[in-house]
Amino acid sequence: MSGDSLSFKGIVISSSEYKDIDRLLSVLTRDLGLITIMAKGIAKMNSRHAFLSMSFVFCDFTVTKSGAFYYLKEASIIENNMGLSSSLEGMTVAYHMSELIRFSSFDNMPTEDLYELTNYAFYHLSHKPEDYKVIYAAFNWRLLYLLGFNKVYDYCDRCGEEFNTNSFLYVDIDNSHIVCQNCCSSYEKDRLYELPLVAVNALNYFIESDIRKLFNASVEDSLLKLLMSFTTIYAAVALERQITTLDSLSNLEP
Numbered sequence: 001m002s003g004d005s006l007s008f009k010g011i012v013i014s015s016s017e018y019k020d021i022d023r024l025l026s027v028l029t030r031d032l033g034l035i036t037i038m039a040k041g042i043a044k045m046n047s048r049h050a051f052l053s054m055s056f057v058f059c060d061f062t063v064t065k066s067g068a069f070y071y072l073k074e075a076s077i078i079e080n081n082m083g084l085s086s087s088l089e090g091m092t093v094a095y096h097m098s099e100l101i102r103f104s105s106f107d108n109m110p111t112e113d114l115y116e117l118t119n120y121a122f123y124h125l126s127h128k129p130e131d132y133k134v135i136y137a138a139f140n141w142r143l144l145y146l147l148g149f150n151k152v153y154d155y156c157d158r159c160g161e162e163f164n165t166n167s168f169l170y171v172d173i174d175n176s177h178i179v180c181q182n183c184c185s186s187y188e189k190d191r192l193y194e195l196p197l198v199a200v201n202a203l204n205y206f207i208e209s210d211i212r213k214l215f216n217a218s219v220e221d222s223l224l225k226l227l228m229s230f231t232t233i234y235a236a237v238a239l240e241r242q243i244t245t246l247d248s249l250s251n252l253e254p
C-alpha cells in the first residue's frame with residue numbers, strides 16, 4: 001500500500017456509475033496501459049471534475065494508488081475532443097474504438113503504440129468526423145497489428161511469389177495467411193476472403209504508416225466500404241466478439 005501520488009496523461013475510454021455520485025473511469029495511459037480510476041464525487045452538480053464523465057476526453061491526471069486501485073486527486077483537460085459530439089457517425093466510431101480497446105485486455109501493460117494510435121484517432125475524429133470511414137478501417141487494422149493478429153502482406157504464403165498488379169488475393173482470416181489466385185482452388189475461394197490488390201496495399205499502408213499521418217490517407221469510397229467490412233469481420237474473429245458497428249452506421253444513413 002502506498003499513498004504517494006502519481007501524475008500522467010490519459011484518455012478516458014469509458015466511465016461507469018459507481019454509487020450515486022462516484023464514477024469508475026477506464027483510462028488509457030502511455031506507461032500503465034488501461035487502468036481504472038475511482039473518481040469520487042464527480043457526478044455532483046458542482047464538481048470541478050464533472051468533465052470526466054464525458055468519454056474520450058484527454059487529460060492530465062494526478063492519482064493516488066492504494067492496493068490495486070487508483071483514486072483521482074486532480075485532473076485537467078488537455079483536449080476535450082468535443083467535435084465528436086457533433087457527429088453521430090463520429091460518436092458511433094468512437095464507441096467502437098473504445099469497445100475494441102476494452103476487449104483487448106491490455107490491463108496494466110505498457111502500451112505506447114496503442115496509446116498514440118488511440119489519441120490520434122480520437123483527435124482526428126473530433127476535428128474531421130466526416131473521415132470516420134477511413135479512421136474506422138485504419139484503426140481496426142493497426143490495432144489488430146499491435147495485438148499480433150495480422151501482418152504486412154507482401155507475397156503469397158504458398159508459392160512465395162509477389163503479387164501481380166491485377167491479381168486478387170485470398171485471406172484466411174483464421175490464421176492471417178494470404179494466397180494468390182494461382183494457388184487458390186475454387187473450393188478455397190468460397191471459404192477465404194477475396195481482396196483486390198488495391199485493398200491489400202491499403203491494409204499494408206494502415207500497418208506501415210507513421211501513426212501521425214495514418215488517418216490522412218485518402219481512400220476511394222467503394223474501397224473503404226470493403227475495408228470497413230473486411231476489418232470488422234477480421235476483428236470479430238480475432239477478438240472473439242460480435243461487432244455490430246457497421247449495422248449502427250448503416251442505420252444512420254438517410
Ligand SMILES: [Zn+2]
Binds near residue numbers: 157160179180
Ligand atoms: Zn501463390
